[in-house]
Amino acid sequence: MQDKHQKVQTLLDAIPYIKKFNSKTIVIKYGGSAQTSPELQEKFAQDIVLLSLLGINPVIVHGGGARISELLEKLEIKSEFIDGHRVTSKETMRVVEMVLSGEINKNITSLLNHHGAKAIGISGKDSAIIKARPKDGGKFGYTGEITEINGDLINNLIKEGFIPVIAPIADSAEPNHPGFNINADFAASKVAVALGAQKVLFLTDIIGVLDKAGVHLTTLDKEQVEAYKADGTIAGGMIPKVDSCIETIHDGVNKAHIIDGRVEHSILLELFTKDGIGTQFLRRDNPNNGIDIEKLLNEND
C-alpha cells in the first residue's frame, strides 16, 4: 500500500513541472558517451516519448564522437582534437557524415518511432537548416562554426507533432562543398537559442562538472567557468560543453544543464524533481529581465 501511495505521490510532485513545461521546447543534446548500451537507449526513448505525451516539445541534437573515432581508427585515419573540437580533413568529413547523418541519426529516429513517437531525422544540410563557415578561419579544416539556424523550419516540424532529431552537420554556401562538421554541444546550444527553448540538457558520461578534488559542482556561472578552464580543471570534451552552456544562457535561454546520461531516466529526474541532477548553469548578472536569482537557483525553471 505504502508503495502504491509513493507512486501516486511521485506523479503528484511532478504536476507543477508538467504544467510549467507544457507546450515549451526542451532541447536535449544526446552525447555519444550517453548512447552506450541498448538498455540506456531504451530508457532515453521512454523519457522522450513521455515528454511528448505530456505536451512538452523535445528536440534532439545528437553527437557520436566516439563512434566516429572508432570508425576512423578502423580506416587507419588519425583523429585529432584541439580543445575538444575535431580537426576535420576532407577524408574525415566523409566518415563524420556517414556516422552522424547516416548511422546514428537514423538509429535514434527509428528507436523513438518504435516507442510510439513521431520522430523525424534530419541533418543541418536538409533544407540548409544549419549554415556554417570554417571555424577559426579554417585551422580546423571542415570543422565549422554556425552562422545561421532556420528555427522556423524546426518549429514547423514541432507544430506538425514531429520530434526533430538533428545531426550536427552544416551546409556551406559554396557549391560542391562537403559541408561542415559541427561539435554537437555547439549545435545544441544554437538550436536552443534559435527555438527560444525553455532549457537545454546536455547528456554525457559523468555526473556533472567536477572540481580538481573530484567534488561535483551543482551550479556554475560564466566567471566560475572561465576560472576552471584557465586552471585546467575543465578540460577536453568538457570545454565545448561548458562553453555551450554559457553561450546558451547568455543568449536568452534561462538554464542549461549537464546531466549524467548513464543514469536511467536522467531526463525525467532533471525535469520533474525540485533539485534536479547534474550541473546547472545560470546568469547571476541578468541585467534587465528581473529574474530573481535566488528563485532561479532554487527552482527548477
Ligand SMILES: Nc1ncnc2c1ncn2[C@@H]1O[C@H](COP(=O)(O)OP(=O)(O)O)[C@@H](O)[C@H]1O
Ligand atoms: N572538470 C571536469 N568535470 C567533469 N568532466 C570533465 C572535466 N574535465 C574534463 N572532463 C571530461 O569530459 C568528458 C565529457 O566530454 P565528452 O567525452 O566529449 O562527452 P560527450 O560525448 O557526452 O560530448 C568527461 O567524461 C570527462 O572525462
Ligand SMILES: CC(=O)N[C@@H](CCC(=O)OP(=O)(O)O)C(=O)O
Ligand atoms: C567538430 C567536432 O568536434 N565534431 C564532433 C561531432 C560529434 C560530437 O560532437 O559528438 P559527441 O557529442 O558525442 O562528442 C566530432 O567530430 O566528434
